[in-house]
């Protein structure tokens with residue numbers, strides 16, 4: 001059941017991957033590509049790191065505060 005909840009997408013075509021317990025691999029429903037679980041997890045970790053970096057950059061960007069003065073009126 002543990003693997004059922006993981007919704008990985010195929011790095012090749014973006015299709016849904018399902019875990020083939022016989023092979024212990026993630027198999028793409030669309031293009032039939034096979035990936036090691038660690039391989040796909042590493043890919044996703046890399047993407048998450050990039051997304052986090054992006055979010056940090058966006059949060060660091062100062063927002064305009066001009067609206068405050070307008071609301072006083």
Ligand SMILES: [Zn+2]
Nearest residue numbers: 010013028031
């Ligand atoms: Zn695929």
